[in-house]
Amino acid sequence: xxxxxxxGAGNVATHLFKAFSKKxxxxxxxxxxxxxxxxxxxxxxxxxIDDLSQLKDADVYIMAVSDDVIANLSSQLPFxxxxxxxxxxxxxxxxxxxxxKRGVLYPLQTFSKNAEIDFANVPICIETINKACYPLLKQxxxxxxxxxxxxxxDQRRVLHLAAVFVNNFTNQLYRIGHEIxxxxxAEFDLxxxxxxxxxxxxxxxxxxxxxxxxxxxxxxxxxxxHLKALENPHxxxxxxxxxxxxxxxxxxxxx
Amino acid sequence: xxxxxxxGAGNVATHLFKAFSKKxxxxxxxxxxxxxxxxxxxxxxxxxIDDLSQLKDADVYIMAVSDDVIANLSSQLPFxxxxxxxxxxxxxxxxxxxxxKRGVLYPLQTFSKNAEIDFANVPICIETINKACYPLLKQxxxxxxxxxxxxxxDQRRVLHLAAVFVNNFTNQLYRIGHEIxxxxxAEFDLxxxxxxxxxxxxxxxxxxxxxxxxxxxxxxxxxxxHLKALENPHxxxxxxxxxxxxxxxxxxxxx
Ligand SMILES: NC(=O)c1ccc[n+]([C@@H]2O[C@H](COP(=O)([O-])OP(=O)(O)OC[C@H]3O[C@@H](n4cnc5c(N)ncnc54)[C@H](OP(=O)(O)O)[C@@H]3O)[C@@H](O)[C@H]2O)c1
Ligand SMILES: NC(=O)c1ccc[n+]([C@@H]2O[C@H](COP(=O)([O-])OP(=O)(O)OC[C@H]3O[C@@H](n4cnc5c(N)ncnc54)[C@H](OP(=O)(O)O)[C@@H]3O)[C@@H](O)[C@H]2O)c1
Numbered sequence: 387x388x389x390x391x392x393x394g395a396g397n398v399a400t401h402l403f404k405a406f407s408k409k410x411x412x413x414x415x416x417x418x419x420x421x422x423x424x425x426x427x428x429x430x431x432x433x434x435i436d437d438l439s440q441l442k443d444a445d446v447y448i449m450a451v452s453d454d455v456i457a458n459l460s461s462q463l464p465f466x467x468x469x470x471x472x473x474x475x476x477x478x479x480x481x482x483x484x485x486x487k488r489g490v491l492y493p494l495q496t497f498s499k500n501a502e503i504d505f506a507n508v509p510i511c512i513e514t515i516n517k518a519c520y521p522l523l524k525q526x527x528x529x530x531x532x533x534x535x536x537x538x539x540d541q542r543r544v545l546h547l548a549a550v551f552v553n554n555f556t557n558q559l560y561r562i563g564h565e566i567x568x569x570x571x572a573e574f575d576l577x578x579x580x581x582x583x584x585x586x587x588x589x590x591x592x593x594x595x596x597x598x599x600x601x602x603x604x605x606x607x608x609x610x611x612h613l614k615a616l617e618n619p620h621x622x623x624x625x626x627x628x629x630x631x632x633x634x635x636x637x638x639x640x641x
Numbered sequence: 642x643x644x645x646x647x648x649g650a651g652n653v654a655t656h657l658f659k660a661f662s663k664k665x666x667x668x669x670x671x672x673x674x675x676x677x678x679x680x681x682x683x684x685x686x687x688x689x690i691d692d693l694s695q696l697k698d699a700d701v702y703i704m705a706v707s708d709d710v711i712a713n714l715s716s717q718l719p720f721x722x723x724x725x726x727x728x729x730x731x732x733x734x735x736x737x738x739x740x741x742k743r744g745v746l747y748p749l750q751t752f753s754k755n756a757e758i759d760f761a762n763v764p765i766c767i768e769t770i771n772k773a774c775y776p777l778l779k780q781x782x783x784x785x786x787x788x789x790x791x792x793x794x795d796q797r798r799v800l801h802l803a804a805v806f807v808n809n810f811t812n813q814l815y816r817i818g819h820e821i822x823x824x825x826x827a828e829f830d831l832x833x834x835x836x837x838x839x840x841x842x843x844x845x846x847x848x849x850x851x852x853x854x855x856x857x858x859x860x861x862x863x864x865x866x867h868l869k870a871l872e873n874p875h876x877x878x879x880x881x882x883x884x885x886x887x888x889x890x891x892x893x894x895x896x
Contacts, residue, residue, distance in 0.1 A: 453860075453862075453863070454862070476863050476866060476867075494831050494832065494834070494835055495834060495835055495838060496835060496838055496839065496842070496853060498842075498851075498853070501842070507834040507837075507838065508834065509831045509834060511831065533831075535828065535831055537827065540825045541822075541825050541826065541827040543825075543866075543870060544821050544822055544824065544825040544827050544870070545822060545827050545831060545832070547821055547867050547870055547871070548817075548818035548819075548821045548822045548827075548829075548832055549818075549832065549835055550854055550855065550856075550867065550880075551814045551815075551817050551818045551821070551879075551880075552814055552815055552818040552832050552835060552836050552839065553835055553836075553839045553853075553854065554852065554853065554854035554855075554856060554857070554883075554887065555814050555879070555880075555883040555887075556811045556814050556815075556836075556839055556840075557839055557842075557843070557848050557851055557852050558848070558852070558856075558883055558886055558887050558890065559806045559807055559810050559811050559814070560806075560807055560811075560843050560848035560851075561848035561849060561852070561890055562803075562806050562886070563803035563804075563806045563807040563848075564803075564847065564848055564849070566799050566802055566803045566806070567796075567799055567800060567803050569799065570795045570796050570798075570799040571796065572792060572796035572799050572800050572803075573790065574803075576749050576764045576766065576788075576790055576800060577749065577800070577803055577804065577807050578843070578844050579749070579750060579762040579763065579764060580749055580750055580751060580804055580807060580808055581807050581808075581811075581840050581843060581844075582762070582840050582841070582844065583750060583751055583762065583808075584751065584807065584808045584811055584812055584840065585811075585836050585837050585839065585840035585841075586837070586840075587751070587753075587756070587812075588812070588815050588833070588836060589833055589836075589837065592819065593812050593813070593815035593816035593818075593819055594816060594819070596753075596812055596815075597809065597812050597813070597816070598751060598753070598808075598809065599805055599808065599809035600805065600809070601805075601809055601813075602809070605708075607708075607709070608708070608731050611731060612731075612802050612805065615798060615799070615802055616802070620885075620886055620889060623882060624806075624810070624882055624883070624886060625805075625806075625810075627878060627879060627882055628809075628810040628813055628879070630875075631813055631817070631875055631879060632809065632810075632813050634875060635813065635816055
């Protein structure tokens with residue numbers, strides 16, 4: 387049985403707590419947050435605390451707190467030589483105070499408070515400074531049913547960066563689709579099956595193979611029509627840059 | 642029973658033929674292609690032809706051919722006053738020769754030869770010049786099990802344009818994710834659940850509500866780190882432009 391203390395009560399911390407609570411082989415012994423009110427509804431399920439000095443012995447301390455407080459919180463922990471990890475894609479493992487055994491459990495998924503998460507769909511990227519810490523973290527991630535992958539700092543960094551492209555930037559393209567359709571009173575809903583199919587296609591094909599459309603076909607006539615139709619200069623810039631990017635990838639450089 | 646003649650033998654034509662063949666209420670009476678070889682494997686299922694003069698009476702003629710041949714092919718059809726439609730998102734309905742009753746059946750989905758398509762996930766946008774042609778086209782689309790939507794020219798045009806953003810451009814962002822991860826020997830596969838979750842989220846939430854990440858949070862530190870990490874100037878430009886776009890949408894204009 388692995389004993390875990392969770393620090394933080396945001397999206398990631400809450401999903402982790404709920405998932406651990408349902409699984410065998412893991413036991414959340416304490417849950418810390420600076421504001422204890424946030425944890426009030428869990429107080430019958432777990433020892434909730436807002437005072438770091440009350441932290442007891444645990445196999446792993448998971449700091450699921452905002453990126454810029456990781457360093458400071460880790461140095462405030464009133465013990466040393468225990469395994470302390472954060473859950474960030476972009477913060478260095480060396481930001482954790484060096485008095486601890488240090489690691490990272492980076493869940494490569496988007497969490498939001500209300501959406502249910504199945505951890506089978508959350509690859510967990512594990513980084514440790516000391517090899518000896520790896521098996522326990524792997525076992526912990528596996529207990530959630532998550533695929534796991536050992537990564538180094540550079541790999542975690544590029545995965546986080548790539549996640550911004552495929553998640554935040556993609557979502558902004560959906561938003562632009564929404565703006566464009568609404569401008570003519572057309573329904574964004576009509577685009578939803580296409581959005582899903584586009585994401586499904588790359589589950590089994592490379593994005594390179596999956597590409598279609600006027601940019602790849604170098605269909606100047608359609609591209610010209612589209613640029614003319616786009617009234618918003620921001621949308622136009624994005625159209626031009628991504629068309630150029632597709633043509634660069636598929637062997638044609640200029641619009 | 643609606644009788645249909647299909648013209649063209651590409652992605653859309655082939656998927657339409659296969660779907661119609663399985664459905665009640667529709668009968669593909671003839672299938673034309675300029676190269677009859679392409680249709681050879683279907684010759685026991687349908688009357689295949691490569692000579693327009695052999696076209697018989699049908700309730701609807703569907704021209705699923707390349708955009709720039711629609712006008713010419715329609716004028717070569719050796720009859721008039723019959724219902725002739727194309728399947729393009731971007732070609733005007735008026736490109737069809739005016740000797741015909743004219744319409745559009747625009748399937749808002751991405752088709753490729755090998756991928757199976759369930760027409761329940763293919764919204765069909767219907768445009769007609771004459772209102773009287775609409776009910777038959779709607780019945781035809783419904784017989785495929787597709788959701789249908791009556792659109793005008795402007796709406797079809799913006800839907801096609803928005804489709805380029807949410808399909809081709811999104812796919813290019815996946816491609817960039819692939820390039821970035823590979824550059825450090827990280828696995829693109831780790832991003833696949835996130836790609837799917839991002840598309841699933843907007844099935845029930847608006848893209849505006851679904852947005853997260855450093856751009857929306859105006860997290861300058863992470864943005865700076867990311868821009869520094871991006872070695873490819875194309876990737877950097879796209880990062881900057883989409884970050885700006887997100888901040889514009891969410892109330893902050895500048896990087
Ligand atoms: N959300 C995602 O999709 C996602 C995905 C992968 C990784 N991550 C990473 O997971 C970590 C947590 O993210 P999140 O989305 O769960 O964040 P969040 O929902 O914003 O929650 C942040 C937590 O940090 C706590 N906190 C903030 N400032 C603090 C301080 N000065 N002292 C102590 N605690 C403080 C907050 O406490 P209060 O409740 O008292 O405000 C809150 O519990 C971050 O490193 C993030 O990069 C997030
Ligand atoms: N693919 C999609 O995802 C999609 C989605 C929605 C709408 N559409 C629209 O559907 C239509 C067909 O697209 P597609 O993807 O099926 O195209 P495609 O796979 O490239 O097939 C094009 C067809 O047009 C025929 N053709 C080309 N030039 C011709 C000519 N001069 N005379 C007679 N026939 C000619 C081709 O004949 P050969 O076989 O002899 O070359 C082929 O059968 C287009 O208007 C497109 O905009 C496509």
